[in-house]
Amino acid sequence: xxxxxxxxxxxxxxxxxxxxxxxxxxxxxxxxxxxxxxxxxxxxxxxxxxxxxxxxxxxxxxxxxxxxxxxxxxxxxxxxxxxxxxxxxxxxxxxxxxxxxxxxxxxxxxxxxxxxxxxxxxxxxxxxxxxxxxxxxxxxxxxxxxxxxxxxxxxxxxxxxxxxxxxxxxxxxxxxxxxxxxxxxxxxxxxxxxxxxxxxxxxxxxxxxxxxxxxxxxxxxxxxxxxxxxxxxxxxxxxxxxxxxxxxxxxxxxxxxxxxxxxxxxxxxxxxxxxxxxxxxxxxxxxxxxxxxxxxxxxxxxxxxxxxxxxxxxxxxxxxxxxxxxxxxxxxxxxxxxxxxxxxxxxxxxxxxxxxxxxxxxxxxxxxxxxxxxxxxxxxxxxxxxxxxxxxxxxxxxxxxxxxxxxxxxxxxxxxxxxxxxxxxxxxxxxxxxxxxxxxxxxxxxxxxxxxxxxxxxxxxxxxxxxxxxxxx
Amino acid sequence: xxxxxxxxxxxxxxxxxxxxxxxxxxxxxxxxxxxxxxxxxxxxxxxxxxxxxxxxxxxxxxxxxxxxxxxxxxxxxxxxxxxxxxxxxxxxxxxxxxxxxxxxxxxxxxxxxxxx
Numbered sequence: 001x002x003x004x005x006x007x008x009x010x011x012x013x014x015x016x017x018x019x020x021x022x023x024x025x026x027x028x029x030x031x032x033x034x035x036x037x038x039x040x041x042x043x044x045x046x047x048x049x050x051x052x053x054x055x056x057x058x059x060x061x062x063x064x065x066x067x068x069x070x071x072x073x074x075x076x077x078x079x080x081x082x083x084x085x086x087x088x089x090x091x092x093x094x095x096x097x098x099x100x101x102x103x104x105x106x107x108x109x110x111x112x113x114x115x116x117x118x119x120x121x122x123x124x125x126x127x128x129x130x131x132x133x134x135x136x137x138x139x140x141x142x143x144x145x146x147x148x149x150x151x152x153x154x155x156x157x158x159x160x161x162x163x164x165x166x167x168x169x170x171x172x173x174x175x176x177x178x179x180x181x182x183x184x185x186x187x188x189x190x191x192x193x194x195x196x197x198x199x200x201x202x203x204x205x206x207x208x209x210x211x212x213x214x215x216x217x218x219x220x221x222x223x224x225x226x227x228x229x230x231x232x233x234x235x236x237x238x239x240x241x242x243x244x245x246x247x248x249x250x251x252x253x254x255x256x257x258x259x260x261x262x263x264x265x266x267x268x269x270x271x272x273x274x275x276x277x278x279x280x281x282x283x284x285x286x287x288x289x290x291x292x293x294x295x296x297x298x299x300x301x302x303x304x305x306x307x308x309x310x311x312x313x314x315x316x317x318x319x320x321x322x323x324x325x326x327x328x329x330x331x332x333x334x335x336x337x338x339x340x341x342x343x344x345x346x347x348x349x350x351x352x353x354x355x356x357x358x359x360x361x362x363x364x365x366x367x368x369x370x371x372x373x374x375x376x377x378x379x380x381x382x383x384x385x386x387x388x389x390x391x392x393x394x395x396x397x398x399x400x401x402x403x404x405x406x407x408x409x410x411x412x413x414x415x416x417x418x419x420x421x422x423x424x425x426x427x428x429x430x431x432x433x434x435x436x437x438x439x440x441x442x443x444x445x446x447x448x449x450x451x452x453x454x455x456x457x458x459x460x461x462x463x464x465x466x467x468x469x470x471x472x473x
Numbered sequence: 474x475x476x477x478x479x480x481x482x483x484x485x486x487x488x489x490x491x492x493x494x495x496x497x498x499x500x501x502x503x504x505x506x507x508x509x510x511x512x513x514x515x516x517x518x519x520x521x522x523x524x525x526x527x528x529x530x531x532x533x534x535x536x537x538x539x540x541x542x543x544x545x546x547x548x549x550x551x552x553x554x555x556x557x558x559x560x561x562x563x564x565x566x567x568x569x570x571x572x573x574x575x576x577x578x579x580x581x582x583x584x585x586x587x588x589x
Binding site for chain 1: 490497498499501516533537542544555561
């Protein structure tokens with residue numbers, strides 16, 4: 001038997017432990033609405049037993065401090081999904097802006113490209129009209145007018161694309177200071193955590209660090225690795241060290257060829273950041289891949305139409321009976337020297353409608369052979385093996401598919417972030433949900449959704465099949 | 474065609490798919506189970522009577538293709554999330570193997586700390 005003193009000691013120890021535990025619970029309740037706060041649970045430790053005359057007597061419990069109910073693997077997954085969602089959101093916004101340029105009759109001021117598809121048709125149709133009466137001045141003016149409309153819309157689209165690219169460049173550059181501010185803050189937190197809680201959960205300090213990592217994940221693609229003494233190292237997704245322990249490495253910028261490049265130390269990490277995720281990844285993908293790809297298509301169209309039309313017009317006979325020469329070429333469009341920048345430089349250089357060479361070489365001015373040939377370009381595969389209209393149509397369609405695909409990714413990634421946030425909240429927030437219930441909901445939802453998906457697939461296949469039968473009958 | 478859906482109190486196929494994606498994003502298991510039952514019933518009663526209904530249903534199916542792609546991606550992401558959660562559960566179940574770390578306070582038994 002223990003003594004009355006030891007019994008009293010047990011009771012007072014238990015009361016102290018209860019008091020500590022109560023203060024942890026009170027802290028949880030007080031922070032229930034604090035963003036990023038992770039619920040803490042009290043830890044109980046059995047005191048060493050006391051041996052008297054060979055008999056062992058228990059000496060109660062002690063509350064040894066709180067442990068946060070955080071789960072770093074889940075948080076890591078949430079950060080990764082957040083990076084992807086942020087990247088696709090930023091890219092989607094940029095692509096939607098680009099698509100608006102090529103959406104005719106949208107009533108939007110941003111539709112500066114007008115309707116290039118109609119412009120192409122209108123331009124070649126004006127030659128078809130000229131065929132009927134090749135000496136008619138009004139019809140000749142109409143050719144120049146429709147050429148101006150086409151050139152104006154193409155060059156406006158190119159100018160708008162360049163403006164959007166510059167805006168994205170500025171957005172990307174603006175992210176740098178936020179990244180540096182967050183990495184410095186995380187490095188400071190690392191130092192505090194390593195000095196105060198090298199072997200235990202650091203509670204609110206870790207909450208703060210996790211919140212900063214979450215914000216950093218929205219900005220650019222990172223991986224983080226827990227190191228000794230509760231420290232943390234962060235790298236870009238391609239492995240460049242961003243911070244380790246209490247040291248962070250600043251992300252710096254420089255301008256190369258008019259575009260902002262990003263550096264860690266002396267290493268240019270722009271390409272890696274573009275593929276890494278986060279807002280910065282989205283901005284850079286749109287700036288360095290999407291917009292240049294659209295611009296290249298537009299350049300190709302402008303180059304092919306301009307050079308092919310110019311070549312034909314230069315070899316025909318105009319209304320004054322003359323033909324273009326090297327010294328005095330009869331070009332309708334400004335003649336591009338290379339594909340690059342053809343769209344932004346597209347313009348009509350011909351001012352005299354008499355210089356339109358409707359007649360073939362050696363024919364009288366009333367001949368329409370060359371006008372027919374120029375009208376016929378509309379149906380020839382002069383732009384990368386396609387007719388101008390088909391090429392433009394396919395280009396717009398490809399752009400639409402890209403937007404749609406990024407939209408799909410973005411919707412799915414945001415859904416995933418929502419799911420993971422729910423799971424993480426159930427695990428680490430102050431609420432009544434328990435982990436098992438949360439897991440069960442996730443499993444039930446997945447199973448039911450799988451059933452819905454399978455059924456819908458069957459229904460859609462049957463529906464399409466029924467539609468075909470109806471068409472046949 | 475509209476009659477076909479009205480008879481069954483259903484909305485267009487596209488809306489059904491969109492709702493399924495939304496419910497899955499919210500992890501609304503109850504709603505998803507309801508939708509699964511609706512889809513089962515719909516599948517049983519699918520063949521509509523008239524050719525017009527068939528064409529209309531086919532048209533709805535074509536319109537819903539994009540939404541199905543989204544649903545497929547959300548389902549795929551959910552499966553990955555479920556795998557992560559299951560893996561965490563397994564790891565927590567095996568905490569005894571990590572006794573040293575637990576003793577050092579890295580995690581308490583049964584805690585939510587999955588950093589193992």
